[in-house]
Amino acid sequence: MKYIIIFILLINSLNANKQDFSVIINKPFNANLFGIVEDYDRTISAVGFSKNYNQKTNISRSYSDAFEYLATVSKKYGSQMHLIKVNNSANVTLSKVSHLSKFNEAVALVKTPTNGYFVGGYTMDGSLLVMKLDNQGNTHFIKTFGTKNYDKMNNLILLSDGGVLAIGSSITSRDSHDNIFNTGLGNNDIFLTRFSREGHILWSKKYGTLHDDRGIDAVEARDGSIIVIGTTSHKKSRDVTIMRITENGNKIWLKHYGEKVNTTDKLLPKKIIRLKDNNFLIALSQLNSMQKEHIRFIKLDLYQNILIDREIFTTYPSVINDIKEFSNGNIIAVGYVQGSYNTDALAMILDSTLTLLNQEHYGDNNYDIFNATTILHNSQIAVAGAHTATNSQETDMWIVKLNSDASMVKLPVQSDDFYTELCKLFQQEINNKEIRIYRDLTIELTAPRILFKVGESKLTQIQKLFLEKFSAKLISFLYHYKKRIQRFEVDGHTSQEWAKVSFKERYLKNEKLSLNRSYETLQYIFSQEPREVQEWLITVLKGSGYSYSQKMNTPKKSRRVSFKIYLK
Secondary structure: OHHHHHHHHHHHHHHHHOOEOEEEEOOOOOOEEEEEEEOOOOOEEEEEEEEEEOOOOOOOOOOOOHHHHHHHHOOOEEEEEEEEEEOOOOOEEEEEEOOOOOOEEEEEEEEOOOOOEEEEEEEOOOOEEEEEEOOOOOEEEEEEEOOOOOEEEEEEEEOOOOOEEEEEEEEOOOOOOOOOOOOOOOOEEEEEEEEOOOOOEEEEEEEOOOOEEEEEEEEEOOOOOEEEEEEEEEOOEEEEEEEEEOOOOOEEEEEEEOOOOOOOOOEEEEEEEEOOOOOEEEEEEEEOOOOOEEEEEEEEOOOOOEEEEEEEOOOOOEEEEEEEEOOOOOEEEEEEEEOOOOEEEEEEEEOOOOOEEEEEEEOOOOEOEEEEEEEOOOOOEEEEEEEEOOOOOOEEEEEEEEOOOOOEOEOOOOHHHHHHHHHHHOHHHHHOOOEEEOOOOEEEEOOHHHOOOOOOOOOOHHHHHHHHHHHHHHHHHHHHOHHHEEEEEEEEOOOOOOOOOOHHHHHHHHHHHHHHHHHHHHHHHHHOOOHHHHHHHHHHEEEEEOOOOOOOOOHHHHOOEEEEEEEO
16 A cells, blocks of 8 residues: 555656646747648647837838838837747747738748648738748748738638638728729728639639628638638628639629528627538627627538537637637637636537537636647647736747647656656665666666576566565556557676687577566566556567676676666
């Protein structure tokens, strides 16, 4: 019982030392991340913006752009696109700022087949941007586009031909010579631009009504047509706009959901994805009777038919910013929840019927938000957003990893942690000089009574009694962390003694003896464990014989077994 209690305390200590996979990138002034993807080498990349002061002023230069002049002389801080790469140990391996001539912000990040990126965003003076980067953030091209008026991008989606579609809003042009002025009729219009994989604009069109229309998101259907979501606002109401267009941008149908979707509640669509059954899921924000935001999901098919319409009621006002579908049909949804005194990042898991399975809140006592998510190859979830430290007024870029139940992923336990806890677990044996533990996680049996006699490989009763106690603690410890164990070796050793034989025979006989010592120890330890543990041990346990290649300073100490733990 004493050893069980010690073991439980050590396991709790090791768990307490494990840190969450939460990366906070602190920059001067407000910073945020809005897009996140998994790279082909299993690292994570995210994009957003950071800000810096522009302190250099060129007084002698002439300016034709008022925005550029004001940005130069005002010493106001301005935004620049910022690309972040994080490895599996939660270390930032790349942090690259765009340094474009105009202040700008990125809103979306998608992968290219060559492991690079398309980045979508907009400048602060109303131009739209699409950039193509390699996997180190080096620029292949930058495309600036839009109308003569103020435009803003909301998302950039990857299409099946390798190109991208930019979706956003544009203030209506009143210039009759503006060839983009096709159907723009109101204050704002939905604005779509399609690019080829090489960055050529294939078409650019506006869609809208006499009222205020805004483009929010889009997704490509299996047949190549595109479903677009947005809003149409008029007087005191706001309808959800859902539109289907051809791959060339021609309108197939346009639907304003107001009559069938509670006109008394203001709806704001946030995200649309295509599901594995080739239907579509929209995440929306909706004001309840108390004028507080809560979550709504609508599943529909290609022909405007609503298949599921479900509201998610939460204690505090909550909003979903991004959704993705797991291979089993479950949904991860991320956003934020507003408590009485602060805003927390929100993660939800729903099943295929849009029933809430689990939710988690993350953050400190200020403002924290999740903006974008992607599902990784191992069914974990990467999320990007913004975090505000305690007593701070500025947001920092934030990347986290979640498990498929929305709990936070823990960073892998390092070998130094294992070494420290093994020393605590076997403190009595170390003090009694029965074993020695090295930082490379090698454990050697050193007490004279548990060493082998010359030429012997059979375990004595004394050795068996020691191994029974020793392995009970060690195997239990390793089994608890079986996901981190790559290999567990039992290594036999010998001295160089073997009279009246050649060099070759001496080596081969000692090799066989060391293998026998390894096997005898291995089989005894293995036989002490229950079937469940044995089934795991056969996947990691290995016996090796080192002959006299690692002999100690005396022949007697060389006649031993050692154990080696290899971590993943």
